[in-house]
Amino acid sequence: MNTVKLLQRGAGLALAASILIPASRLPATFLCPFRMLTGYPCPGCGLTHSFCSISHGHFKMAWQANPFGFLFYALAIVFVAWPWLRARFPGIEVVMGRTRAVVWAPALLMVGMWVYDVARIVRLR
Numbered sequence: 001m002n003t004v005k006l007l008q009r010g011a012g013l014a015l016a017a018s019i020l021i022p023a024s025r026l027p028a029t030f031l032c033p034f035r036m037l038t039g040y041p042c043p044g045c046g047l048t049h050s051f052c053s054i055s056h057g058h059f060k061m062a063w064q065a066n067p068f069g070f071l072f073y074a075l076a077i078v079f080v081a082w083p084w085l086r087a088r089f090p091g092i093e094v095v096m097g098r099t100r101a102v103v104w105a106p107a108l109l110m111v112g113m114w115v116y117d118v119a120r121i122v123r124l125r
Contacts, residue, residue, distance in 0.1 A: 003077075004009070004082065007079045008079050008080060008082060011075070011076035011077075011080050012043035012076075012080050014051060014057045015051075015055070015073075015076050015080060017051075018051040018052045018054070018055040018073075022052060023052035023053045023056065026049055027121070032045050041120060042117065043068075043114055043116065043117040044066070044113070045066065045117075046066030046071070047068065047072060048071050049061070049062075050063075050066040050067075050068075050069025050072075050073075051069055051072070051076075054069060054070065067115070067116070068109070071109070083112065
């Protein structure tokens with residue numbers, strides 16, 4: 001199975017789960033190994049709550065859980081819709097292959113998440 005198909009299925013499962021499970025039904029305990037070891041949230045802490053909140057229209061709760069949830073939610077929709085996008089816009093893969101944003105966006109996203117996380121940790125102190 002190629003990477004795109006794996007990402008599509010993972011994104012589809014994440015979206016389906018977030019639609020079926022409201023954030024209020026998620027466990028209150030922390031499942032994050034980083035948080036268990038350090039006591040501080042990692043950059044991904046709150047993404048599950050954010051996804052579920054977005055799916056149920058609770059955008060303020062989603063933002064409070066993790067603002068990057070909106071970006072990941074949008075990316076999940078793109079991954080699920082990728083076969084349709086390729087059929088509708090035949091040149092999209094060529095354009096995506098030529099743009100440097102595909103290379104720099106994940107790196108900038110990770111830097112942004114770590115900066116946000118440091119700010120969140122400082123605010124918690």
